[in-house]
Amino acid sequence: MATLAEKLFDSLTPGFDRLEQGADPVLRRSDHADFQVNGVMGLAKRLGRPPRDVAQEIVDHVDFQGLVDSVEIAGPGFLNLTVSDEALISQLEEMGADEALGVSAAEKAQVVVVDYSAPNVAKEMHVGHLRSTVIGDSLCRILEFVGHQVLRRNHIGDWGTPFGMLIEHLVDLGEDNAVANLSVGDLDGFYREARGKFDADDTFKERSRSRVVLLQGGDEETLRLWRVLVAESIHYFDAVYEELGVGLRETDVVGESAYNDMLDDVVADLEAAGLLVDSDGALCVFPEGFVNRDGEPLPLIVRKSDEGYGYAATDLAAIRDRVSHLNADRILYVVGAPQSQHFEMCFAVATMAGWLNEHTQATHVAFGNVLGPDRKMFKTRDGGTVKLKGLLDEGTLRARSALEERGAEASDTDVIAHQLAMGAIKFADLSTDRQRDYVFDWDRMLAFEGDTGPYLQYAHARIRSIFRRADSLPSGGKITLTEPAERDLARQLVAFPEAIENSLETLSPSKLCTYLFTLAQQFTSFYEFCPVLKAPDEATKASRLELCELTASTLRTGLGLLGIEAPERM
RNA sequence: GCGCUCGUAGCUCAACGGACUAGAGCAUCUGACUUCGGAUCAGAGGGUUGGGGGUUCGAAUCCCUCCGAGCGCACCA
Numbered sequence: 001m002a003t004l005a006e007k008l009f010d011s012l013t014p015g016f017d018r019l020e021q022g023a024d025p026v027l028r029r030s031d032h033a034d035f036q037v038n039g040v041m042g043l044a045k046r047l048g049r050p051p052r053d054v055a056q057e058i059v060d061h062v063d064f065q066g067l068v069d070s071v072e073i074a075g076p077g078f079l080n081l082t083v084s085d086e087a088l089i090s091q092l093e094e095m096g097a098d099e100a101l102g103v104s105a106a107e108k109a110q111v112v113v114v115d116y117s118a119p120n121v122a123k124e125m126h127v128g129h130l131r132s133t134v135i136g137d138s139l140c141r142i143l144e145f146v147g148h149q150v151l152r153r154n155h156i157g158d159w160g161t162p163f164g165m166l167i168e169h170l171v172d173l174g175e176d177n178a179v180a181n182l183s184v185g186d187l188d189g190f191y192r193e194a195r196g197k198f199d200a201d202d203t204f205k206e207r208s209r210s211r212v213v214l215l216q217g218g219d220e221e222t223l224r225l226w227r228v229l230v231a232e233s234i235h236y237f238d239a240v241y242e243e244l245g246v247g248l249r250e251t252d253v254v255g256e257s258a259y260n261d262m263l264d265d266v267v268a269d270l271e272a273a274g275l276l277v278d279s280d281g282a283l284c285v286f287p288e289g290f291v292n293r294d295g296e297p298l299p300l301i302v303r304k305s306d307e308g309y310g311y312a313a314t315d316l317a318a319i320r321d322r323v324s325h326l327n328a329d330r331i332l333y334v335v336g337a338p339q340s341q342h343f344e345m346c347f348a349v350a351t352m353a354g355w356l357n358e359h360t361q362a363t364h365v366a367f368g369n370v371l372g373p374d375r376k377m378f379k380t381r382d383g384g385t386v387k388l389k390g391l392l393d394e395g396t397l398r399a400r401s402a403l404e405e406r407g408a409e410a411s412d413t414d415v416i417a418h419q420l421a422m423g424a425i426k427f428a429d430l431s432t433d434r435q436r437d438y439v440f441d442w443d444r445m446l447a448f449e450g451d452t453g454p455y456l457q458y459a460h461a462r463i464r465s466i467f468r469r470a471d472s473l474p475s476g477g478k479i480t481l482t483e484p485a486e487r488d489l490a491r492q493l494v495a496f497p498e499a500i501e502n503s504l505e506t507l508s509p510s511k512l513c514t515y516l517f518t519l520a521q522q523f524t525s526f527y528e529f530c531p532v533l534k535a536p537d538e539a540t541k542a543s544r545l546e547l548c549e550l551t552a553s554t555l556r557t558g559l560g561l562l563g564i565e566a567p568e569r570m
Numbered sequence: 571g572c573g574c575u576c577g578u579a580g581c582u583c584a585a586c587g588g589a590c591u592a593g594a595g596c597a598u599c600u601g602a603c604u605u606c607g608g609a610u611c612a613g614a615g616g617g618u619u620g621g622g623g624g625u626u627c628g629a630a631u632c633c634c635u636c637c638g639a640g641c642g643c644a645c646c647a
Contacts, residue, residue, distance in 0.1 A: 443594090461609095528610070528612085
């Protein structure tokens with residue numbers, strides 16, 4: 001269905017086209033009216049005419065067909081549009097009848113590969129994985145919501161030299177013992193012990209090195225041991241995803257090792273394209289525009305001088321595979337900002353090789369670091385990395401005690417505490433612009449006041465509470481907008497599709513967060529001023545119940561797209 | 571040194587080249603409880619948008635320059 005903004009845009013177009021074909025009205029939401037048109041000034045300038053005259057001429061030639069109550073020419077040449085209540089109401093009714101709440105499906109459904117989370121085998125997931133996992137998950141949900149086919153890819157670190165020492169450590173412990181060890185979830189302990197022996201014990205170091213050779217050589221027994229490590233780790237990751245409520249499954253895991261067999265082909269392709277240069281024994285591609293410290297061309301090292309492959313080769317193989325076998329139209333990499341140069345180089349090389357082109361695009365969806373309250377990298381008190389699992393558990397504990405303090409209404413405190421905690425953590429993360437570093441602060445995100453996940457969940461729970469007390473449920477009653485608070489709420493409700501569109505365009509769930517917070521705020525204001533169950537008459541009550549229903553579904557749907565649950569009560 | 575990202579209220583953040591008051595949230599202060607859930611609402615104070623130039627009818631936003639922060643810059647991912 002068409003959004004209100006689209007309808008207004010369409011009625012404005014003839015007025016602008018008369019004066020200049022294709023001129024953009026630059027229609028925006030406004031504080032001064034419902035919408036404002038900013039395009040007149042630019043157009044007037046191009047025509048060399050006084051802006052207010054142009055504005056008047058446009059107004060004279062536009063038929064809003066009842067969408068607009070008043071058009072006012074303001075300031076240097078703005079058009080302020082006040083939308084008619086009838087238009088707002090019919091928009092709300094369309095929205096209510098639409099499962100997608102007015103969000104139209106993408107014009108062309110694309111195959112979108114979203115690469116996110118990517119923890120390392122035999123290493124604990126830490127805060128660094130939180131943003132990738134949470135942002136990636138939300139983007140997947142939003143993309144699917146508008147009809148794209150999303151392929152989630154968990155590019156786990158399951159290959160490379162550290163596996164020599166890890167496998168040898170596993171052998172030392174004895175397999176059963178090691179598995180028991182790992183399944184407890186103490187992956188860091190396992191890794192640290194292996195590392196410790198590797199640094200301290202020359203024999204162990206030597207064994208590790210030969211083990212790497214065996215692994216790369218495809219030795220069956222070594223591979224079997226490696227698979228044990230990988231399987232145990234994935235099992236552990238799954239538990240974390242489950243707790244976090246993220247849609248990543250074991251079938252989404254396509255780790256680095258999955259590309260081993262394709263690396264030679266990557267080299268062959270690049271060689272055939274004449275891109276490979278031998279530099280100190282390493283096979284490199286030198287994409288234009290990248291220089292090192294000394295101003296010399298910077299290579300992307302495809303094959304190291306020891307003939308081994310590094311992560312650049314794997315990343316290139318992944319692009320090649322995703323384009324040619326998965327038929328991806330788009331590939332998103334939800335990976336930290338520090339890697340941006342690496343991805344720029346990979347994308348440049350992939351473009352040179354012809355894997356990426358105007359039909360298939362790769363985008364690095366970069367995000368900033370997680371900082372502690374001291375604005376430094378978030379670490380534990382003794383300087384260690386913060387384990388993700390511990391963080392999630394702590395959040396749940398904190399949420400539970402907050403619930404108990406307030407005398408929770410719900411009986412299943414454990415479930416609610418968990419939903420609140422995950423909502424708080426995710427919302428805090430998602431609501432900050434991706435690019436920026438973000439400050440992790442329990443007190444703020446779980447304060448349950450202000451711009452937080454729990455505030456949104458609370459707004460939703462309150463609406464559900466009204467329905468529990470109501471003798472009749474919303475049943476498509478006629479909506480009327482008399483109070484200002486009703487009108488403000490209506491205006492915000494119909495803007496939902498714009499919020500989704502905006503999030504998608506910028507690949508920033510934070511836009512959706514802002515929208516939902518404003519919606520929740522406007523709802524609570526409405527709730528304060530407009531009694532629903534004690535409305536002055538039955539018609540008003542029915543109308544307000546409709547507004548409640550629409551708000552509840554919008555909140556539930558919006559939170560769902562962020563990966564946040566909307567409990568019935570709390 | 572080069573490159574990328576960024577600098578907005580005491581703190582955490584918005585603002586797609588647009589307006590008469592640069593917005594929210596937290597914190598502070600003032601009101602509102604016989605409450606459809608006060609985890610709330612209404613209101614107040616708080617800003618030369620890091621500094622300086624420029625482009626523009628109009629700049630937090632674009633360009634230049636300086637200052638400051640973080641990250642990256644050849645065989646680790």
